[in-house]
Amino acid sequence: MTTDTTLAGTASTGAALAVSASGVGKVFPAKAGDVTALTGVDLEVRAGEFVSLIGPSGCGKSTLLRLIADLDEATAGTLTIFGKPARRARIDQDYGIAFQQAGLLPWRTVADNIALPLELHKVPKPDRARRVAELAELVGLSDFVDRYPDQLSGGMQQRVAIARALAASPKLLLMDEPFGALDEMTREYLQGELTRIAAETGAAVVFVTHSIPEAVFLSDRVVVMSPRPGRITEVIETGLGPVRDEALRETPAYFAKVTEVREALHGAPTQRANER
Amino acid sequence: MRGAVPTGWLRIAAPIVVGVLGAFAWALYVEFGDAPRALPGPADVASEFVLRWGIIWDEMLITATNAAIGLAVGTVLAVILAGLSATWRPIDGMLAPLVAALAVIPIVAITPILNTMFGASSQFGRQAVATIAAFIPVFVNVLRGLRQTRPVHRDLLRASAATGGQTFRKLTLPTAVPYLMTGVRVAASLAVISALVAEYFGGPADGVGTSIATFAKSGRASLAWAYVGGGILIGLAFFLVTALIERIVTRHAPD
Numbered sequence: 001m002t003t004d005t006t007l008a009g010t011a012s013t014g015a016a017l018a019v020s021a022s023g024v025g026k027v028f029p030a031k032a033g034d035v036t037a038l039t040g041v042d043l044e045v046r047a048g049e050f051v052s053l054i055g056p057s058g059c060g061k062s063t064l065l066r067l068i069a070d071l072d073e074a075t076a077g078t079l080t081i082f083g084k085p086a087r088r089a090r091i092d093q094d095y096g097i098a099f100q101q102a103g104l105l106p107w108r109t110v111a112d113n114i115a116l117p118l119e120l121h122k123v124p125k126p127d128r129a130r131r132v133a134e135l136a137e138l139v140g141l142s143d144f145v146d147r148y149p150d151q152l153s154g155g156m157q158q159r160v161a162i163a164r165a166l167a168a169s170p171k172l173l174l175m176d177e178p179f180g181a182l183d184e185m186t187r188e189y190l191q192g193e194l195t196r197i198a199a200e201t202g203a204a205v206v207f208v209t210h211s212i213p214e215a216v217f218l219s220d221r222v223v224v225m226s227p228r229p230g231r232i233t234e235v236i237e238t239g240l241g242p243v244r245d246e247a248l249r250e251t252p253a254y255f256a257k258v259t260e261v262r263e264a265l266h267g268a269p270t271q272r273a274n275e276r
Numbered sequence: 277m278r279g280a281v282p283t284g285w286l287r288i289a290a291p292i293v294v295g296v297l298g299a300f301a302w303a304l305y306v307e308f309g310d311a312p313r314a315l316p317g318p319a320d321v322a323s324e325f326v327l328r329w330g331i332i333w334d335e336m337l338i339t340a341t342n343a344a345i346g347l348a349v350g351t352v353l354a355v356i357l358a359g360l361s362a363t364w365r366p367i368d369g370m371l372a373p374l375v376a377a378l379a380v381i382p383i384v385a386i387t388p389i390l391n392t393m394f395g396a397s398s399q400f401g402r403q404a405v406a407t408i409a410a411f412i413p414v415f416v417n418v419l420r421g422l423r424q425t426r427p428v429h430r431d432l433l434r435a436s437a438a439t440g441g442q443t444f445r446k447l448t449l450p451t452a453v454p455y456l457m458t459g460v461r462v463a464a465s466l467a468v469i470s471a472l473v474a475e476y477f478g479g480p481a482d483g484v485g486t487s488i489a490t491f492a493k494s495g496r497a498s499l500a501w502a503y504v505g506g507g508i509l510i511g512l513a514f515f516l517v518t519a520l521i522e523r524i525v526t527r528h529a530p531d
């Protein structure tokens with residue numbers, strides 16, 4: 001946290017950064033005219049840093065995350081993950097990813113779902129079993145490893161998805177509204193768990209959310225985006241320190257940041273117009 | 277709560293009651309109505325069935341074996357070809373019209389040709405007909421199933437840097453399994469019907485179909501009907517076995 005002096009983005013710092021995007025844009029070709037989902041995105045995520053992307057629907061949050069994950073390809077700018085092109089980083093398994101839908105394979109048990117990334121990379125069975133036990137413990141599902149996804153609640157499924165994202169011990173975690181479909185209580189509980197897991201594993205996190213309190217509670221920095229065309233309008237440092245517990249939700253500093261992010265969001269001029 | 281869907285014992289009792297009432301009406305019709313001579317009463321049919329169970333069972337085995345071979349071979353062929361179709365577009369382009377054509381011609385109609393080709397003493401013609409009949413629903417369903425992977429799952433496999441082969445084995449194939457089971461369940465009935473009906477078009481002088489034809493012509497209607505009962509039992513057995521397998525295999529499949 002001491003040597004972030006080169007925010008201007010000189011290439012020399014590339015390797016220390018989890019994500020480095022400069023001038024990144026994405027245009028989806030469409031019959032009725034091209035859709036500019038993202039334009040001129042400059043973003044740097046340091047190793048171990050927790051960054052949230054927030055903004056109205058359609059501002060390109062998911063698109064940016066998918067570009068980082070190499071699930072889609074940027075049409076402009078340069079994007080590197082730990083100093084490598086996104087494609088290389090994906091093949092090297094430098095990141096783990098969790099989506100809004102848990103996306104568990106219904107014919108696999110919890111254990112086998114968590115083990116999927118390890119299985120795909122030919123990790124020997126005993127190592128796999130050990131790692132799965134560890135991860136199940138981490139997300140508090142040790143008693144459920146033999147269950148099938150249809151026997152779990154939504155929150156439990158989401159925890160399995162998080163464990164799966166962590167399976168290959170990635171240094172970068174990408175999450176697209178993973179708690180979006182959960183009730184407030186489960187959501188707050190999992191937020192606490194996530195900050196604990198992120199701190200324990202030392203992974204950087206890029207976290208997409210619609211919720212202002214969630215973004216503030218979790219993040220070191222909140223990236224505010226705005227649509228048409230999708231772009232970053234403001235980056236807010238929360239400065240809430242490393243300890244994120246329930247007490248934090250009652251502090252004036254937290255409230256102040258929530259207000260700040262809200263104002264940044266509402267300042268975005270096209271935000272209201274976006275509601276169709 | 278009451279009356280919407282029959283539950284528990286009612287689900288078993290209701291069809292039995294209907295069946296018993298039907299048999300009763302049938303018996304009354306034969307006894308007091310002006311039933312045609314070829315229609316024996318249920319009691320006659322039942323007694324023939326019990327009395328001749330030994331030979332009925334032998335003929336059932338022959339027809340059931342033909343149907344089972346057809347179902348197995350047809351299913352394996354269908355899975356392989358559907359897999360190829362799903363992987364390579366050109367193969368799909370070649371097979372799709374062919375299968376569409378196969379689906380509309382009444383397959384049993386080609387039995388005489390097959391019998392001539394492979395000799396009248398061979399079961400091959402019947403088995404081939406059952407194979408083709410079973411092939412079609414399995415192929416159509418599996419091909420559909422191989423295209424049902426969800427985007428979130430595809431993203432997951434890609435994000436995990438899975439190879440094409442891994443994606444096929446760990447995602448595409450398991451996704452298609454419930455579709456395969458539906459196809460097999462439909463194919464099972466078709467295989468039995470085809471194998472049985474194919475016997476009307478020549479071939480060796482055995483099997484349930486041949487027996488029905490023989491005894492119907494020689495005026496032994498009760499025995500012919502008893503064989504029909506045997507045919508029904510084969511169809512029922514095939515349906516129950518495939519439905520059971522489907523249930524076990526798709527326990528945790530998505531809806």
Ligand SMILES: Nc1ncnc2c1ncn2[C@@H]1O[C@H](COP(=O)(O)OP(=O)(O)OP(=O)(O)O)[C@@H](O)[C@H]1O
Pocket residue numbers: 028030035036037055056057058059060061062063064230
């Ligand atoms: N595959 C695609 N083809 C065409 N246009 C797309 C595609 N994916 C996204 N878009 C467009 O890109 C823009 C940004 O979409 P994106 O999904 O990134 O928004 P988002 O910020 O994640 O929204 P939400 O909060 O609703 O999830 C939208 O206008 C959308 O219509």
Ligand SMILES: [Mg+2]
Pocket residue numbers: 061062063176
């Ligand atoms: Mg989105």
